Amino acid sequence: MAIRIEKSFRVQQPAERVWAFLSDPRRIVTCVPGAKITEQVDEHNYKGSISVKVGPSVTDYKGEVQILRSDPQAYEIEILGKGSDVRGRGSASVKMQGKLKALDAGHTEVTSISELNIVGILAQMGARVITEVSNIMFGQFTTNLATRLAEPAGPTESAAEAETKPLDAGSLAWQAAKGVFRRES
Amino acid sequence: MTIEKTTPEVGGMGHSLKRKEDSRFIQGKGNYVDDVHLPGMVYGQMVRSPYAHARLKSIDSEKARQLPGVLAVITGEDLAKANLAWMPTLFFDKQMVLATGKVLFQSQEVAFVVAEDQYTAADAAELVEVEYEELPVLVDPHKATAADAPILRDDRDEKSNHIFHWEVGDKGATETAFQSAPVKASVHAISQRCHPAPLETCGCVADFNKATEKLTVYLTSQAPHAHRTLFALVGGIPEQNIRVVSPDIGGGFGNKVPIYPGYVCAVVASLTLGRPVKWIETRSENLQSTGFARDYHMTAEIAADQNGKVKALRVKTLADHGAFNAAAQPTKFPAGLFSVCTGSYDFRSAFCEVDGVYTNKAPGGIAYRCSFRITEAAYLIERAMDVLANQLKMDPAELRRKNYIQPGQFPYKTALGWTYDSGNYEGALNKALEMVSYAQLRKEQEEKRKKGELMGIGISSFTEAVGAGPAHTFDIAGIKMFDSAEIRVHPTGKAICRMGTKSQGQGHETTYAQIVAQELGIPASDVVVEEGDTDTAPYGLGTYASRSTPTSGAATAMAARKIRDKAKKIAAHLLECSEADLEWQNGKFLVKGAPSKSKTIQEIAFAAYTNFPAGLEAGLEAVDYYDPPNLTFPFGTYICVVDIDKGTGEIRVRRFVAVDDCGNVINPMIVQGQIHGGLTEGFAIAFMQLIDYDESGNVQGGSFMDYLIPTAVETPHWETGSTCTPSPHHPFGAKGVGESPNVGSPAAFVNAVVDALSHLGVKHIDMPIAPWKVWTILKEKGVVN
Numbered sequence: 001m002a003i004r005i006e007k008s009f010r011v012q013q014p015a016e017r018v019w020a021f022l023s024d025p026r027r028i029v030t031c032v033p034g035a036k037i038t039e040q041v042d043e044h045n046y047k048g049s050i051s052v053k054v055g056p057s058v059t060d061y062k063g064e065v066q067i068l069r070s071d072p073q074a075y076e077i078e079i080l081g082k083g084s085d086v087r088g089r090g091s092a093s094v095k096m097q098g099k100l101k102a103l104d105a106g107h108t109e110v111t112s113i114s115e116l117n118i119v120g121i122l123a124q125m126g127a128r129v130i131t132e133v134s135n136i137m138f139g140q141f142t143t144n145l146a147t148r149l150a151e152p153a154g155p156t157e158s159a160a161e162a163e164t165k166p167l168d169a170g171s172l173a174w175q176a177a178k179g180v181f182r183r184e185s
Numbered sequence: 186m187t188i189e190k191t192t193p194e195v196g197g198m199g200h201s202l203k204r205k206e207d208s209r210f211i212q213g214k215g216n217y218v219d220d221v222h223l224p225g226m227v228y229g230q231m232v233r234s235p236y237a238h239a240r241l242k243s244i245d246s247e248k249a250r251q252l253p254g255v256l257a258v259i260t261g262e263d264l265a266k267a268n269l270a271w272m273p274t275l276f277f278d279k280q281m282v283l284a285t286g287k288v289l290f291q292s293q294e295v296a297f298v299v300a301e302d303q304y305t306a307a308d309a310a311e312l313v314e315v316e317y318e319e320l321p322v323l324v325d326p327h328k329a330t331a332a333d334a335p336i337l338r339d340d341r342d343e344k345s346n347h348i349f350h351w352e353v354g355d356k357g358a359t360e361t362a363f364q365s366a367p368v369k370a371s372v373h374a375i376s377q378r379c380h381p382a383p384l385e386t387c388g389c390v391a392d393f394n395k396a397t398e399k400l401t402v403y404l405t406s407q408a409p410h411a412h413r414t415l416f417a418l419v420g421g422i423p424e425q426n427i428r429v430v431s432p433d434i435g436g437g438f439g440n441k442v443p444i445y446p447g448y449v450c451a452v453v454a455s456l457t458l459g460r461p462v463k464w465i466e467t468r469s470e471n472l473q474s475t476g477f478a479r480d481y482h483m484t485a486e487i488a489a490d491q492n493g494k495v496k497a498l499r500v501k502t503l504a505d506h507g508a509f510n511a512a513a514q515p516t517k518f519p520a521g522l523f524s525v526c527t528g529s530y531d532f533r534s535a536f537c538e539v540d541g542v543y544t545n546k547a548p549g550g551i552a553y554r555c556s557f558r559i560t561e562a563a564y565l566i567e568r569a570m571d572v573l574a575n576q577l578k579m580d581p582a583e584l585r586r587k588n589y590i591q592p593g594q595f596p597y598k599t600a601l602g603w604t605y606d607s608g609n610y611e612g613a614l615n616k617a618l619e620m621v622s623y624a625q626l627r628k629e630q631e632e633k634r635k636k637g638e639l640m641g642i643g644i645s646s647f648t649e650a651v652g653a654g655p656a657h658t659f660d661i662a663g664i665k666m667f668d669s670a671e672i673r674v675h676p677t678g679k680a681i682c683r684m685g686t687k688s689q690g691q692g693h694e695t696t697y698a699q700i701v702a703q704e705l706g707i708p709a710s711d712v713v714v715e716e717g718d719t720d721t722a723p724y725g726l727g728t729y730a731s732r733s734t735p736t737s738g739a740a741t742a743m744a745a746r747k748i749r750d751k752a753k754k755i756a757a758h759l760l761e762c763s764e765a766d767l768e769w770q771n772g773k774f775l776v777k778g779a780p781s782k783s784k785t786i787q788e789i790a791f792a793a794y795t796n797f798p799a800g801l802e803a804g805l806e807a808v809d810y811y812d813p814p815n816l817t818f819p820f821g822t823y824i825c826v827v828d829i830d831k832g833t834g835e836i837r838v839r840r841f842v843a844v845d846d847c848g849n850v851i852n853p854m855i856v857q858g859q860i861h862g863g864l865t866e867g868f869a870i871a872f873m874q875l876i877d878y879d880e881s882g883n884v885q886g887g888s889f890m891d892y893l894i895p896t897a898v899e900t901p902h903w904e905t906g907s908t909c910t911p912s913p914h915h916p917f918g919a920k921g922v923g924e925s926p927n928v929g930s931p932a933a934f935v936n937a938v939v940d941a942l943s944h945l946g947v948k949h950i951d952m953p954i955a956p957w958k959v960w961t962i963l964k965e966k967g968v969v970n
Contacts, residue, residue: 001879088315090235119319120235120291123883124469126891 001123003131008111009142013149015102018110019075021149022098025065031144033137037065044068050083052122059122060086068095075100090120110142186911186918188703188849195772196710197703198917201854205694205714206433215433219465221390221403227256229451229464230306232296232313233474234288237324237545237882238335239317241287241295249298249312254305256458258313259297259450261285271340272419272449275442275662276519278348278510279340280548282446287320289337289508290547291884292473297450299462322545322882326482326505329542337508337543348510348541351519354601359536362497366488370573375951376561376931378480378505378546378876380472381553382894383689385435387475388465389448391455400455401428404448406717407437407687408727411664413719415444420452431717437689438866439551442513442729443476473887476513477546477876478553480505481561485526485569493577493584498535498600500526500565504550506541512550513729514557515659515666521557522650524601528566529610529648529820530588535600545882554866554927556651556730556816563647567932568949571643575943580627581936582618585646586611596913603650605818606920609846610646612908617644617822617844620906626826634944639829640839641941647929648820651921652735656812661726667812668736669723670744672701674805676794678787679711682744685725686737687717691923692855693733697741699851703917704745705752706772706786723808731819731921734851735912740811742916747807752789755805758798759784817912817920821845823864823929825937831969834960836872836938838901843930847922848911856922857905863926864903869895870927871934875953942966 011018021027025046029035032050039047046065051058063083070077082093094116101109116134123130191197209215246258261283264270271279284295296313300306321335328334329346336344363369390403400422406412409429417424434441451464466475481502488497504520506512514521520539527535552558570588574581589610590597597605618624626642633640656665669685682697698712716722725737749769756774757764760782767774774789776782784792793805826840843860850856873893877885886892911918931952938954939947945966950958963969 001881001883084317085235086314087311088235088313088317091319117881119237119881119883123879123881124291124473124885124887126885127879 003116005114014106015108018108223461226461228303228306230310234293238320242316245314249309254301255309257299274511280509294446346543352538354536356536358534363488368489371486372572376479376481379874381438381440383436386471390463391451392461393455395459406431407441429719434689438554476549476551500537502539504541507546507548509548511548523558526562567645613822621824621842639941641937643825643933643937645933646822651731652817668725670740671808674790678790681713683722684737686728686733696851700741731924740809744807744809756784819847819920823933825933827937834956844906846908848920849918859923860926867930871931
């Protein structure tokens, strides 16, 4: 199931600070619910995992994160992440193109285009629900990002190793369903 | 053939007896497979593939095995050692029981976990670690034979996704007719992949007793005897040591005809562990892995003259069979009875071809509440007739009337080789037109169109072909499609009957008893009907394709007549007269001319055990194996009236009139109930149901979240009527009815919606017609913004 998600949002931080954070997979991962980086293979390649809880069972995607392209001058980055569930429940990949734009008053606009592909049990929930789930995940991501950037000491290396709580798609599905109906009613 | 009506106390044919089985069903006292609890019973759980096409790299079941309470984890490799990794399907193909090498559809069976309780089994299934390597996925059947299509079945010698090509009819004559015809109409219609979704999912309890070496399998089976034989042939277990029991079955609709991997795994597990093993699938497992229906991509072309008289029919179809050809069809018919697609019309020539292909989808192609692909055929021809009517600007009722096979033409041989037994199509049409007040509706439609309102009227005049079948033509996996009945009359004049068929909710316990009541005068309430236990019932092929009344129903009448013949001998002995002096009337033998001298069937039954004549065997029993001389051909006309909301695209079925002709009726109330059920399923197919797949082969429609079941809220009000044209070859003139409403109704619904939009240039809409499809069309046509 292929889903394309385009998002843009603003953060009240200067572009160089946002870029420093966003271009480092070890730091950005701290904003993704249930995700962690387990190993840095080289400058562009990392190993990591993400857990999504669906009802009573947890889907654990394990895989690789690769920085395909990084342009600090233009504030553009392209990241590919792909992984398989350790218990063989399916696989997922996401290709994200991110771009920053410096705004007035030291604010920054973040634009991203993500192409998400999910194969397996999770994909059976259908594109409408998965899109909505992705929207919610993205919402949590931006909230986390804003919080982390606003931390007075700035994002630290050690924080990147902190484990984030897995995303609970049980309640997520409910929120997603509400999202679907809200938009159609 | 008229049926003399018995008293209501006897309750023979034509009486609306309340269903005997309902007292236990409505009290929750039915006994389904999941109600079977045996001492020492353990539970199986399937591990399934998340991928539609992937190589199986490794299966690590160590963690699962270590979970306390887990007894076994069976994989394809384990089964391969016993030569059971694959099993034959019902149609000359084989199917993986548990995957070896690779998986071919999402939810395919990969491993089978057995544990002391269901929860441990489910937890352990999560611990089985399977490593896959994803392969390119083939979803679109139209791309199956493309040069760059991945070859799915590397186990086959033929390196192709093409399964079969089948054609029937006179191609040359059909071409000639098309060349000279002034009018040609065509439609491309998809009879979409749907699923019977019976209320009870599939499952079994396999119980192998190591001491007696006897295997008992409680099975959700529409065909218990055939399944016993297949277990013997495939598993190598001596057939006398296998007992298959189909207890109460919560709906089948063709879904419970095939043998599924879960059954085989449960049997293997029980043979290995020596304990009873229960396996019951979940709703999603049922929707995603067991026999789907339809998935026929069809084109029909009609050649006609300017007056609308049809000349020839040309049909080309692509059949998507999924990963394995597990269609349940009679051996000689790779596309089932699809060639009944000339329908109720007098086509002089016709040609029909079907190609079957593999895709990365669940296997199946079962006959969902129809006689082997007849729903597809009826839908296609009824859609095509409407397209022709629209093209000629003729009223669809008049076009049909002009082309019906006439009553005087029966028995009628169709251009594609079927011999219809009897029919009066115009009779059913006239009755339906009258019930619905057709002329008035057309007037109303005209006025509404002027006001910009959307209203449509859809007609379907279907012909079914049921009751397989004559043994010379029909067999399943080599077993001829006769069926059986055994009647034993007890000394006190009560009786027990057993049949080779198996009710899944059709009401056999009532209707078979009524046949006995009709034939022998024993009150239906005194007759017990038992089916489904292969240790006690006579051999038969089971219940599907509306075959119970045409085959076992006929066998019941024939067995009863054998009993009557013997009863006559006993009566002559008791009345001290010759058999020739006796006549049968209302459950008694009377001496002709002296009606006060008589013996009731009950008196005769007592004498059969207490006072039988010398030279005659004791007892009053008979068995009959009935091989019908032909199929039976029920028919009818359905008319649907819809109103469409322009703002939302919502379709409201305002009226639905169903006139059915199934010959002589055993129980009018049961017939009506069957018609209500079949129409509701037809409604769901037309408007709600689709098992879809995304481009990666992920099932979309694999749960009741997405695969919709109509409730009382959505279901329209049904108006039923009937005509009666008995089958000339059936012992009591019946034809079978359970499937007609599912066969005939989808076209009526779709024709009605298309009719509502026809003035906008709409010629066809594929099912399921959800409101968004209609709304999109209205938007495209500029009707709404």
